[in-house]
Amino acid sequence: MMAPATADALHRWLETEAAARDRSDHTVTAYRADLVAFLQFIAAHWGEPVPPAALARLRQADMRAFAASERGRGLGARSLARRMSGVRSFLRWISDREGLDLSAALSTRSPKYSRSLPRPLTPLQAQDTLDRVADHATPWVGARDLAVLTLLWGSGLRISEALALEGADWPFPEGLIIRGKGGRERQVPVLPVARDAIATYLRLCPWGHRTDAPLFRGIRGGRLTASAVEAAMRQARAAIGLPASATPHALRHSFATHLLSAGGDLRTIQELLGHASLSTTQVYTGVDDARLMAVYRAAHPRG
The missing domain is CATH 1.10.150 (DNA polymerase; domain 1)
Incomplete structure (x- = not known):
């Protein structure tokens, strides 16, 4: 007691x-x-x-x-x-x-542990995943899943943030305001390809677009669940031979690492991801370094 x-x-x-x-x-x-x-x-x-x-x-x-x-x-x-x-x-x-x-x-010290690195998808793997998810027997479901995953990869959203979007949020402004962990707000860009994917989904969705309803709908018309998106990703990765680490959250990791590889600075990536601490974002430099070393070992004549 x-x-x-x-x-x-x-x-x-x-x-x-x-x-x-x-x-x-x-x-x-x-x-x-x-x-x-x-x-x-x-x-x-x-x-x-x-x-x-x-x-x-x-x-x-x-x-x-x-x-x-x-x-x-x-x-x-x-x-x-x-x-x-x-x-x-x-x-x-x-x-x-x-x-x-x-x-x-x-004064007691915490146990030491090795922080595991995020496991992002390569750009080709991410694109193959999106292509596979879109190829669904029910066209509007495939369009919906494609739209959600494109937002995760293109804007770095958490799955919960994407699924919390309301019909009133559409059409998106140039910079979408997202309320993330701890109630922190951030502005994220929305790529034209993501806008197009959402517009296609709404055109095919049997419930259409309503400002008083969730933006992303489940099969019965309610709010789409994370488990449904995870199931779509699981089927896609099985079909194209990706590992179990290829989850919806891995697309958020991919957003960060692909920006970093293209020359994005950590502070900007921190703001886009909504991390409270820069140390959380710095883990992606380890991914980039690990990838660089893998390329070096494979290419160097004495590797």
Whole structure:
């Protein structure tokens, strides 16, 4: 059981994260799960409820015991690092709020992990995928899936952002305003080929274009789901022999890496993707470097 005062402190911290730091609902939910797991573990570890003042007793040994318990339950290094980051954020906040010295707990290092590189499609693979998706037994469905995936590749949208578009958003202005993670707004360009694909889809769609309905419709007329788009991508990649990493999100990765390869600067790509931190965008330089080295090893006479 969590001490009532600690549960109240956790609730207040989550409210602060959501309001002052503009965290998304998904992030707040993840933080809640992280802290509930931590506080329940400490209560069981100490054999008693943990009111806020008792957190001053936390030592590195307690933090390491929690980390070991989480790893024992099968949590990976990357997920554990994220969980420990959330725990430290809460401890810093409650340290300031309650005037506690939590320096011992806060000095505990997170586990190291190798950050995996995004796995984008090559321009040819992306085009082959779009061509295959468009070749559907029901023409309007193929046109719809082509329009959605063209937006992901051409504008770097997340699948959730594309599917959240409303009929009132069409026709698109030259720069489309997208509300992404954490409520952050950004402006993205929409290529003529994407506009044409959406116009074709709306012309063929049995429900047509309505300003009071979703832009992208499912088979029964409701809002198109991410799972339906993922299924279309899965069928396309199977047909043309692409790996399982060829997902709708891989087209967003492709947007970034293709821009970088063409000379785009990281700051601009960061803004187009809606990343809060440049460090998130910098992972694409690793993809570009890895591709360059692969070409070098294949081409060099002593490779």
